[in-house]
Amino acid sequence: MSDNAILIIDTPQRSGNLLYAAGYYCIDPIVYLRIGSGSNEQSYGFFPATELEHARLTAKVKHAEDLTETENKTKDAGINPDKRHAGCVVDILRDHHIETVDVPEDFPIVEADYLRDMGFSLNVVGEPFFRSRSTKTAEELSHIRSNSRINSQVMAKVQHILECASVGEDNILIYNGEKLTSEWMQTMITQEFVANRLYSDASIVAVGDQAVMPHEHGSGYIYAGKSIVVDIFPQSLDNHYFSDMTRTFCKWKAADELTKMYQTVLDAQLFTIDAVRIGASGKDLHNRIRDFFEEKGYKTGIIDGMLQGFFHGTGHGVGLECHEYPYISSKGSILKAGQTVTVEPGLYYKGIGSVRIEDLVAVTDGAAENMTNYEKKLVIE
16 A cells, blocks of 8 residues: 545535535535645545535645546446445545555445445544544634634523513413423524524423433423523534533522532532643543532432433533534543533432533633633522
């Protein structure tokens, strides 16, 4: 093998690795091939005819080719239409005497089978496929910082609605004369995203026991006196970077158990943010929170047939994907300068409610930079 090669076949909308490598966003499949590195690097992008001219102007590839035209040539050569994407690069690989190709772990099976039939070996690389993705440039940090600022403004709208709401029969919140629901709040959040050039296919507004399942989106009435977990994680339509934040509210008054649990989660989050810095171990940060919760009497395990307590990671990287390397968890790695990670401890107990508080922070030489400039307040009067 004379050069190393990497190959990604996917849609930039779905694959952060492809978006990062090709520097081009679209919803259709494209083929990206890179051979060699440094001054010897050759990069190829095969784009649908509808994207080609724009890709030639903006994509980070030296050779932008017409995917549609190339596929037609492979079809004429008798290649199965399901495998024509991989067929686009066979001649290039052979011309460069490539025998082994690095591919991501979600590489399409049908394309992999075809390449192996053509005599190539595939080296499947787990995440992170591009380690450089996790350390953000100044421009990338600026994008994430800007997106987080807008995301905080959307959270402020959520809090404002809760502040303006009154308490009606059965403790159901009333806003503008209507009973307030999770679905209405989620729709409002989506509308705010659209107005600010953000996009998200979901948001979480989960009340009381609903949020004991941390990824439950929430449905039904929003009640006073219960925890309200609001988790919003949009992607920018302009720069394609994500933001992510969570706040937990309680309208009117909170039970002593919920207030104590909130303060415990907040304390854990604050001391963890203080500890985020270059060289910190994501595993150690997570374990410290786990031990802290145990010491405070918050046990994790199966309670009344349901997993409760603290049973998810403390944080994850955020960039071109909402969940990406590195992680602050039981399998966390050593943090490096320029990485952006969430810090989001949570406690979940049926009958008490749920608390999760999430900020997005950047790893720096000194104290972590908190990109989520928004207050942390449980009780909304």
